[in-house]
Amino acid sequence: MTATLDAGPAGPASIALAPETMATAPKAARTGIVIDASIDVSADFLADPDVAVIPIPIRIGGSTYIDQHDPEASARYMRENGNGEGVAGQSIPLDAAQMRNFFIERFALDYDSVYCLTITSTRSPIHDACSEGSSLALAHIRGLRQVADMRRPFQFRVIDTRNMFAGSGIAAMALRDMLAAQMSPKDVRAELLRIVDSTYTYYIPDDLGYARTRSRVRGDRSIKLASVVLGSALAIKPIIRGYQGDTHPVSKYRGRAQSWGKLFKFAARRVAEGQLHTPHVIVSYAGAMGELHATPELGELRQACERAGVSLHVLQMSITGMMNIGPGGLTLAYSGPVPNEAP
Template sequence: MSASAPGTTLHASGNGATVRKLARAGIVIDASCDVSPAFLADPDVAVIPIPIRIGKSTYVDQHDPEATARYMQENANGEGAHGQSIPLDAEQMRNFFTERFVLDYDSVYCLTITASRSPIHDAASQGSMMAMANIRDMRQTAGINRPFQFRVIDTKNMFAGSGIPAMALRDLLGRHVQPKDIRDELFRIIDATYTYYVPDNLGYARTRSRVRGDRSINLLSVMLGGALNIKPIIRGYHGDTHPVSKHRGRAEAWGRLFKFAAQRVADGLYTPHLIVSYAGPLADVYGTAEMAQLRTACEDAEVALHVLQMSMTGMMNIGPGGLTLAFSGPPHSEAP
């Protein structure tokens, strides 16, 4: 498949033999993907770092709590309107993949932020193809004759939305689902994942969104939003984003979104995870009555509710006080 396709799968085998069950599978995510601490603690998970430059300072986004705390402290809880992310290029991706996975794994899934907003997916696809040129020789030298698979997958979403398929994949691998069934189920989840964004500062969000090629926040909305404290709710789906509602103030916007999410949970999700990521102190999120209602809905439906610190990359792009919420479920036209 091409880099623009949902997934790119590459295979290398020392002797052309095939096996029915892959011995060990690894998961790669890029650092913009918001996932739980338990997911990150899995030894079979690796994070592609994303360097971020703000002024004269450089930070490395790789889900390190201390580095994230430093970034927030030095940049007003994540502000970086003029910051620049510096994703790894194809050559660096090749080195990262080769060093981390060639000898210890037979199957690797690399999930990235949507290709429509970032070059990471294309660089990972190119880097994986470059790495495969060396993998066969390295595995033969080490006496490993099992086939090797490397699949690069576009999550078609960002931040919390990229986290949903990543955590669903870990569940599938944990249940020892066969590779073909994993592929089909993972793409079904990706195609049904919705991310809702609530930027706290419209002017900031517009500046950063235009850097990503996103035109979902126009100038008039920024002017009116600043004067009236309007907070939009933006839906991300299939690599695209557009505003679906607007509300007076953060409390109203968050309340409507959390109630909306509770209803989606009650109606049934495709994977038992709902992720909320926030660019600020998590106590802000836990302190809302509607979050308590969402928590109860998740408990009743046996859905894991993950309230997380947003990645540095997410903070820089959405801005301080920004929030994202994501889940995978049936199509819906209604909005928060």
């Protein structure tokens, strides 16, 4: 779902604009991208000056972590919660009023168009808070732009990616490609929605008990109690597919090595078919990255991507993702046609 806000020159004239803010008013139109911090994207994406990240505070016991794709914060989280302490964690996303302030401060005068991408609204309140916050910001942004004599319309689109973590990152990175190619706003919207509707995210939790507890907090019932009891005894690792806001298990294997290997080989076949809707595959991991890079099948996926001209992004999972999936959890995502097989 998308929410589009348009602000013309009309608006309240009583809003005063600070002199230092007026001095920074831009001369050319710019388009910004804002993502919530749980979305897994590459470092070069985050380094783009037109990208902003909505931080998500995480509270575990007496400790607070700010999820905003900061490597030091992620390392601290893993160091202090490597034994599953995050199962009792609580995310405290910004509410609508805080979103309003964030949007005004970051985008009101420096941009004419903004795309805000969030993880699926079926598992998180962030999308609703962003939608409400952008609506609250609109009147104030109109006033600021009038005082700055900015007559160009202002557009703010809130996009529900209908996925989580690596899956939401696919839409974000595809959007950046479209903006770099200077596609028209109409074409961007149509293509972005096509990608959102065709993105598949595969989750492999390492600890089924942890993952079930956390998933139920999000309203996800894809991991059953019987599966946890049996899976823990036999070291079963399920592969769970996320698609269009829903999740369900599609296969299961004995041990991490087998489940990871099957998933990476499956993804390599999808890449080799040459039908991906955007040239990106994202893998995010809630653990030491050396463990992931040592997997032989990941090397096979990397080679398949190189041959096909697809970018493979192997990333540290966001703190929010690590808290929800658990230590050792993995996600992989791409956008493409309906798969003809399960991993």
